Amino acid sequence: MANWVPLWLHRLGSPPVFYRFAGAVRPWALGLALVLGAVALYGGLFIAPADYQQGDAYRIIFIHVPSAWMSLFIYGAMAVAAFIGLVWRIKIAETVAMESAPIGAAFTFITLVTGSLWGKPMWGTWWTWDARLTSELVLLFIYLGVIGLYHSFEDRRQGARAASFLVLVGAVNVPIVHFSVNWWNTLHQASTVRLLGPSHIEASMLWPLLTMMAATKLYYIASLFARVRADLVASEGGKGWVRDLLAGRAGNDPA
Amino acid sequence: MRPGSTPAACAALLRRDLTLAWRRRGDIALPVLYAVIVATLFPFALGPDPALLSRIAGGVVFVTVLLAILLSLDQLFRADIEDGSMEQLMLAPQPLALLVAMKILAHWVTAALPLIVVAPLLAGMLKLPPEVIPVLVAALLLATPLLSLMGAVLVALTAGTRRSGMLLALMLLPLCVPVVIFAAGAVAAAQEGLPWIAPIAWLGAGLALALVLAPLACAAALRIAMDT
Numbered sequence: 001m002a003n004w005v006p007l008w009l010h011r012l013g014s015p016p017v018f019y020r021f022a023g024a025v026r027p028w029a030l031g032l033a034l035v036l037g038a039v040a041l042y043g044g045l046f047i048a049p050a051d052y053q054q055g056d057a058y059r060i061i062f063i064h065v066p067s068a069w070m071s072l073f074i075y076g077a078m079a080v081a082a083f084i085g086l087v088w089r090i091k092i093a094e095t096v097a098m099e100s101a102p103i104g105a106a107f108t109f110i111t112l113v114t115g116s117l118w119g120k121p122m123w124g125t126w127w128t129w130d131a132r133l134t135s136e137l138v139l140l141f142i143y144l145g146v147i148g149l150y151h152s153f154e155d156r157r158q159g160a161r162a163a164s165f166l167v168l169v170g171a172v173n174v175p176i177v178h179f180s181v182n183w184w185n186t187l188h189q190a191s192t193v194r195l196l197g198p199s200h201i202e203a204s205m206l207w208p209l210l211t212m213m214a215a216t217k218l219y220y221i222a223s224l225f226a227r228v229r230a231d232l233v234a235s236e237g238g239k240g241w242v243r244d245l246l247a248g249r250a251g252n253d254p255a
Numbered sequence: 256m257r258p259g260s261t262p263a264a265c266a267a268l269l270r271r272d273l274t275l276a277w278r279r280r281g282d283i284a285l286p287v288l289y290a291v292i293v294a295t296l297f298p299f300a301l302g303p304d305p306a307l308l309s310r311i312a313g314g315v316v317f318v319t320v321l322l323a324i325l326l327s328l329d330q331l332f333r334a335d336i337e338d339g340s341m342e343q344l345m346l347a348p349q350p351l352a353l354l355v356a357m358k359i360l361a362h363w364v365t366a367a368l369p370l371i372v373v374a375p376l377l378a379g380m381l382k383l384p385p386e387v388i389p390v391l392v393a394a395l396l397l398a399t400p401l402l403s404l405m406g407a408v409l410v411a412l413t414a415g416t417r418r419s420g421m422l423l424a425l426m427l428l429p430l431c432v433p434v435v436i437f438a439a440g441a442v443a444a445a446q447e448g449l450p451w452i453a454p455i456a457w458l459g460a461g462l463a464l465a466l467v468l469a470p471l472a473c474a475a476a477l478r479i480a481m482d483t
Contacts, residue, residue, distance in 0.1 A: 141429050144425060145422070149416075152416040158480070162412045162415070162480050166426065180433035181432070183440075
């Protein structure tokens with residue numbers, strides 16, 4: 001009797017069920033994200049010792065590195081959702097993929113901004129054509145292309161399917177870009193500074209980093225669920241369950 | 256009535272597209288003219304120093320050709336979608352991927368081939384050393400079909416939308432980064448007297464992959480974008 005998992009997942013594909021599930025999970029995810037984020041920031045900014053070489057400037061990694069992880073993690077999640085949406089035509093999966101894109105773009109943007117803030121005092125320049133920087137910038141362009149394509153269609157579902165296809169094309173492209181940019185960089189300039197390098201990170205620096213990673217993941221879930229709920233209400237406006245929902249919220253409105 | 260054989264259908268489609276392009280020869284000249292204008296602007300902006308120009312010539316030619324192809328890509332499926340012949344192609348008993356491949360081939364012949372012909376001239380104007388020009392042409396011969404194939408997938412995705420010019424540029428940029436890197440890398444290596452066969456081989460590998468996958472992806476994208 002282990003088939004309750006697929007059964008539950010199957011039921012989750014229905015918009016009203018997902019709406020209620022997301023509504024129940026969201027406050028917990030958001031609360032935990034805020035608490036863990038606060039703990040991680042305290043640990044990173046006050047408890048962890050200053051770096052012997054970089055001083056206090058290294059502390060930006062507690063924002064920068066989790067954001068960079070999330071920029072790739074969200075792309076992976078988005079690609080999986082896009083694939084499911086294209087193959088099985090599940091509406092929820094399409095919505096999840098499309099609503100992930102702005103969050104992923106935001107994390108990518110934060111990664112680039114914090115990286116350049118750190119690079120200005122450390123490298124002496126806020127931008128260099130390093131392989132990692134360049135592939136992160138290309139990733140931002142892919143996110144923006146997905147968002148732009150989604151919004152250029154009149155029909156939302158058709159736009160979601162076209163943009164999902166672009167997500168999959170991008171998923172093939174991202175490793176190629178990363179590889180080719182590495183090749184290009186090593187051809188032209190000497191090795192640049194690595195953020196963490198092969199050296200081991202001190203434990204008092206590691207735990208805030210991992211806590212912040214958990215916080216960003218939970219924040220992604222909370223933000224995604226809020227966006228998906230809003231999108232479901234907007235796109236299913238004519239359906240019975242949305243009308244029931246609105247009627248229930250309005251109390252004993254005679255209309 | 257029995258459907259015609261697939262090779263006959265492909266040949267007919269190719270002949271039709273080339274004839275249509277030949278009837279409007281002025282349109283073929285426009286991307287070439289655009290490339291010449293863009294390449295001419297660089298010496299004005301950067302100064303006529305031959306040493307500087309010869310260093311950037313390879314990259315400038317590639318970016319110029321890329322922009323000119325991007326400009327012409329927008330028209331790839333537009334006329335067929337507007338007059339309804341794209342629906343007929345999608346309903347045809349022959350595989351859509353092959354028919355689309357023929358359209359891409361026709362586009363490459365009409366849009367990219369004239370650019371390749373004029374590219375040595377542009378490179379000469381920008382003082383690229385003459386012994387590097389064969390490498391430039393070889394890289395262009397491999398890179399432009401790759402750009403046409405990948406661009407066609409994206410054009411197909413935007414087929415159902417109204418405004419697509421800027422969006423197409425935004426979507427094509429991440430895809431063409433590796434192409435530009437390898438193509439310009441080959442020219443730069445040849446210019447420095449280094450072996451340049453490796454980036455050319457990578458371009459060839461990419462082209463082989465795209466030749467197989469891009470028509471299939473393009474057909475799938477067309478079905479998504481035209482599905483109303």
